[in-house]
Amino acid sequence: MFLAAFTSPLLAAATPPAHAAARVWMTIGTYEIRTDDLWIIATAICCAVACGLVGCFLVLRRMSLLGDAISHAILPGLAIAFLLTGSRDPLAMLAGALVVGVLTAFLSTGLHKLGRVPEDAAMGVVFTTLFAIGVILVTVAARNIDLDPGCVLYGLIETTPFDTVSFLGLTLPRAFVWLAVVLLVNAGLITLFYKELKIVCFDPYLATTMGISAVAVHYGLMTAVAATAVASFESVGSILVVAMLVAPGATAQLLTDRLRSMLLVAALVAALSAIVGYIFALIFDTSVAGMIASAALVIFIAAALLAPRHGFFPRRTRQLRLSLRIVQEDILGLLFRWHEQVSAMPTTSAVPLSRADLLRATRAGWLGTVAIALLTTQRHVLKVAGGGLVLSPDGQQTAAAVIRGHRLWESFLARHFGVAESRLHAMANRAEHYLGSGLQERLGKSLHAESGPDASVQDPHGRSIPPSSPPSQPPSR
Amino acid sequence: MDGFLRLITLQDSSTRTVLVGTVILGIAAAIVGTFAVLRRRALVGDAAAHAALPGTCVAFFVVGDRSFAGFMLGALLFALLAAAFVAFVKSATRVKEDAAIGLAIGGFFGFGIVLSRIIQRHPTGNKAGLDSFIFGKAASMIESDVRLIAIVAAIVVAVVLLLYKEFTLLCFDRDFAQSQGWPATALDLILMTLICGCTVIGLPAVGVVLVVSMLVLPPVAARFWSDRLSTVVILSAIFGALAAFLGTAISATAPVPGIAGFSNSGWPTGPIITIVSASIFILSMLIAPRRGVLAAGLRAFLLRRRIGLQNLLRSVYEHLEPGGDLGRPWAIGAAGEHSAAAPRAHRAGLITTNQDGRFQLTHAGQQAASELVRVHRLWELFLIEQAAIAPDHVDRDADQIEHLLPAAVLAELEERLQQTGRMPIGPSVVPTSPHPTMGPR
Numbered sequence: 001m002f003l004a005a006f007t008s009p010l011l012a013a014a015t016p017p018a019h020a021a022a023r024v025w026m027t028i029g030t031y032e033i034r035t036d037d038l039w040i041i042a043t044a045i046c047c048a049v050a051c052g053l054v055g056c057f058l059v060l061r062r063m064s065l066l067g068d069a070i071s072h073a074i075l076p077g078l079a080i081a082f083l084l085t086g087s088r089d090p091l092a093m094l095a096g097a098l099v100v101g102v103l104t105a106f107l108s109t110g111l112h113k114l115g116r117v118p119e120d121a122a123m124g125v126v127f128t129t130l131f132a133i134g135v136i137l138v139t140v141a142a143r144n145i146d147l148d149p150g151c152v153l154y155g156l157i158e159t160t161p162f163d164t165v166s167f168l169g170l171t172l173p174r175a176f177v178w179l180a181v182v183l184l185v186n187a188g189l190i191t192l193f194y195k196e197l198k199i200v201c202f203d204p205y206l207a208t209t210m211g212i213s214a215v216a217v218h219y220g221l222m223t224a225v226a227a228t229a230v231a232s233f234e235s236v237g238s239i240l241v242v243a244m245l246v247a248p249g250a251t252a253q254l255l256t257d258r259l260r261s262m263l264l265v266a267a268l269v270a271a272l273s274a275i276v277g278y279i280f281a282l283i284f285d286t287s288v289a290g291m292i293a294s295a296a297l298v299i300f301i302a303a304a305l306l307a308p309r310h311g312f313f314p315r316r317t318r319q320l321r322l323s324l325r326i327v328q329e330d331i332l333g334l335l336f337r338w339h340e341q342v343s344a345m346p347t348t349s350a351v352p353l354s355r356a357d358l359l360r361a362t363r364a365g366w367l368g369t370v371a372i373a374l375l376t377t378q379r380h381v382l383k384v385a386g387g388g389l390v391l392s393p394d395g396q397q398t399a400a401a402v403i404r405g406h407r408l409w410e411s412f413l414a415r416h417f418g419v420a421e422s423r424l425h426a427m428a429n430r431a432e433h434y435l436g437s438g439l440q441e442r443l444g445k446s447l448h449a450e451s452g453p454d455a456s457v458q459d460p461h462g463r464s465i466p467p468s469s470p471p472s473q474p475p476s477r
Numbered sequence: 478m479d480g481f482l483r484l485i486t487l488q489d490s491s492t493r494t495v496l497v498g499t500v501i502l503g504i505a506a507a508i509v510g511t512f513a514v515l516r517r518r519a520l521v522g523d524a525a526a527h528a529a530l531p532g533t534c535v536a537f538f539v540v541g542d543r544s545f546a547g548f549m550l551g552a553l554l555f556a557l558l559a560a561a562f563v564a565f566v567k568s569a570t571r572v573k574e575d576a577a578i579g580l581a582i583g584g585f586f587g588f589g590i591v592l593s594r595i596i597q598r599h600p601t602g603n604k605a606g607l608d609s610f611i612f613g614k615a616a617s618m619i620e621s622d623v624r625l626i627a628i629v630a631a632i633v634v635a636v637v638l639l640l641y642k643e644f645t646l647l648c649f650d651r652d653f654a655q656s657q658g659w660p661a662t663a664l665d666l667i668l669m670t671l672i673c674g675c676t677v678i679g680l681p682a683v684g685v686v687l688v689v690s691m692l693v694l695p696p697v698a699a700r701f702w703s704d705r706l707s708t709v710v711i712l713s714a715i716f717g718a719l720a721a722f723l724g725t726a727i728s729a730t731a732p733v734p735g736i737a738g739f740s741n742s743g744w745p746t747g748p749i750i751t752i753v754s755a756s757i758f759i760l761s762m763l764i765a766p767r768r769g770v771l772a773a774g775l776r777a778f779l780l781r782r783r784i785g786l787q788n789l790l791r792s793v794y795e796h797l798e799p800g801g802d803l804g805r806p807w808a809i810g811a812a813g814e815h816s817a818a819a820p821r822a823h824r825a826g827l828i829t830t831n832q833d834g835r836f837q838l839t840h841a842g843q844q845a846a847s848e849l850v851r852v853h854r855l856w857e858l859f860l861i862e863q864a865a866i867a868p869d870h871v872d873r874d875a876d877q878i879e880h881l882l883p884a885a886v887l888a889e890l891e892e893r894l895q896q897t898g899r900m901p902i903g904p905s906v907v908p909t910s911p912h913p914t915m916g917p918r
Contacts, residue, residue, distance in 0.1 A: 059572075064579035065520055072686055114770060115762050117697050120575075121514045124523070125697060128690035129755040132748035135612065139744060240590070243583020250576045287594040293587020300580055304570050312569050 052248030075134030101226025352388025507717025528559030530589025613684030683747030724750030
């Protein structure tokens with residue numbers, strides 16, 4: 001089985017032996033997808049999904065780099081197993097790699113606790129040292145076999161269809177069988193220990209108090225990671241296992257908030273990376289494993305930018321819209337107060353506020369310009385002769401609602417919390433944008449009940465609180 | 478063996494170049510690595526190293542095969558790209574930094590494999606390039622390569638020394654630095670660039686995976702020897718240079734078994750440097766005087782013994798106190814004392830065994846015991862008064878602290894208790910215990 005990993009990559013350039021009935025399943029452009037290709041894709045999917053499922057828990061527990069460390073440190077495990085047994089017995093190799101994998105986790109934690117080395121540095125120390133030992137051992141082992149260590153790192157999935165076993169009467173690629181088994185075992189273990197994994201992931205101390213050994217789950221997870229990495233690296237190499245351990249889980253983290261759906265999304269993303277990766281590798285005639293990892297990265301970047309709730313652009317858009325609303329309400333509030341002043345002193349001639357005045361007062365910059373433009377288009381704000389801006393009747397209503405919230409909150413803060421008068425305005429300025437009509441009603445009632453009718457009609461500065469208006473009429477009146 | 482001696486006295490011209498190169502690299506990486514480790518950025522260096530592969534491939538497409546400087550530049554650009562990617566993911570999404578680094582490592586390296594496989598089919602591309610990228614090829618470093626490495630390393634060290642104070646502040650208290658008006662983000666970016674630069678020049682010498690070891694191992698080894706940053710930086714540079722020197726020398730002269738897979742002569746340099754560095758680290762961890770594991774273990778052991786002895790004296794005192802006679806013998810174990818400390822108490826002349834086989838406090842033992850109990854009860858009083866702990870809780874706290882009280886604090890306590898009228902007059906008087914002490918606890 002590991003013959004593929006230890007053979008010169010000249011094999012990759014060699015033409016595959018002719019297969020009887022190499023049926024063409026579909027054609028993409030000038031490229032034909034044959035049975036061999038399907039086997040490779042199936043193997044890649046099994047590998048990717050197996051890694052992705054286990055990787056979800058690594059990502060959640062902030063242990064992604066442990067996956068990286070384990071896949072590097074596996075090299076000495078394999079070399080030791082090979083040197084000890086003198087053969088390429090796959091089970092011996094698996095055992096050797098497992099031992100080293102768990103040892104990596106153990107040593108990193110030990111260094112961190114005992115030597116007080118920072119956690120990431122501890123991992124760096126452990127895996128580089130183990131990898132160095134591995135390279136030395138592999139140099140020694142190179143005496144007996146034509147060893148190409150590069151292949152150990154990036155695998156040789158292209159040769160999968162040619163290394164077959166007989167399984168249940170069918171002739172199947174060995175790598176596929178191996179990885180399918182690993183996938184089923186991983187999926188089975190996750191299903192069986194779902195509750196324990198979930199608790200230990202999110203609250204290890206609670207798990208311990210409930211009698212679930214967080215340590216056991218931790219090392220169980222590490223063993224699963226090591227086993228998956230060992231099984232996978234024949235196909236995609238040990239360094240690229242890192243990509244498949246982290247990328248599907250990280251992508252799923254951006255697309256969903258629940259653990260169950262995270263696992264599902266991770267599996268789908270992993271499978272998609274495998275398929276897309278293979279197709280592009282076919283088109284560009286290059287490394288399949290590398291393409292799968294690149295595809296996984298690209299899918300992650302797409303999710304990071306575009307995911308509906310957690311993606312960068314949707315979040316920025318939501319933030320901008322919120323900022324815009326806040327600026328609009330601030331402007332309405334300023335105009336309302338101006339109108340109030342004017343009606344309080346009807347004899348003096350009042351100069352309407354200009355655009356520049358409003359922008360200066362709200363310090364909103366370009367956002368303010370957009371806000372004013374929107375308000376003007378929505379007919380909440382009207383231009384008057386001389387370049388000033390005033391509120392329309394609709395605008396008056398909307399502004400009144402905002403100011404009502406502001407002054408109710410001031411009243412509430414002053415009477416219930418004894419907040420000093422000088423601080424009321426700033427606090428209410430922030431709260432006014434979040435006090436909808438429902439809350440305002442409750443505030444009004446509460447103030448009225450506890451502090452008397454005045455409290456819900458007049459704010460602590462002596463200004464009157466606008467009454468709540470009936471729902472605004474449609475504009476076509 | 479004389480090959481080794483020739484080498485380390487720099488008489489061998491072919492290896493002299495390599496030695497100089499790796500040592501300069503070791504020093505620069507160790508210095509930058511100190512700040513990287515402090516800033517928890519050590520493994521971003523790993524991401525940068527892996528990302529350098531697509532960079533060198535792109536450089537190959539752009540400038541062709543023979544330009545070492547071109548490769549380095551391409552590698553640096555992609556390393557910076559990876560670092561920027563990690564920073565972006567960490568700040569703009571809910572994905573955490575470790576996952577971002579893992580993504581960068583796997584994704585960028587995978588892309589690099591894709592490009593390098595394409596290059597292999599290219600008429601002028603060669604396969605050996607990838608192997609030397611992964612494992613390093615220090616033995617085939619030529620003088621012009623070393624010159625470039627030396628220049629970059631010198632620039633890196635110069636920048637670190639220039640911005641030493643700023644980096645120190647950045648590593649220990651970033652928020653304070655920002656509040657004082659220092660451009661913390663710019664400094665962070667400069668540090669990242671230095672890390673990427675060191676990573677990239679380290680690649681030809683030790684390869685992708687082990688370049689991190691040159692950044693991380695010397696500083697964590699040096700950390701065991703000192704708490705002062707300047708000492709750690711200097712020591713880490715020394716360790717880095719030593720590891721590089723010895724590693725290169727050993728890899729060039731140690732006998733190689735049969736066919737070597739990937740270097741022209743001797744062992745691969747990178748792993749040997751790493752192993753030497755790791756040995757220095759393990760040695761430091763064990764034997765460093767204050768922070769070393771053995772020293773800490775010894776300190777803990779001695780403290781436990783001291784506490785054991787003092788607890789024995791205190792149990793005995795409280796057992797004998799109601800009788801009023803501290804010289805009274807008691808049956809072994811009757812005072813509720815731990816027998817483990819008894820032989821030591823004997824040796825210290827604090828206890829004797831009389832003819833009936835019972836223990837008895839000597840004069841020295843009585844003095845020591847009453848002094849201990851006085852200290853204990855003073856502290857108990859203080860804790861009750863000042864820290865409002867319920868009287869039956871006091872015993873446990875005082876137990877820990879009484880062994881750590883220096884004389885100056887004691888005197889101050891006594892004076893304060895005297896002022897509040899709670900302390901019985903006279904230094905030799907033992908205040909009564911605020912909780913019942915009869916019998917074993």
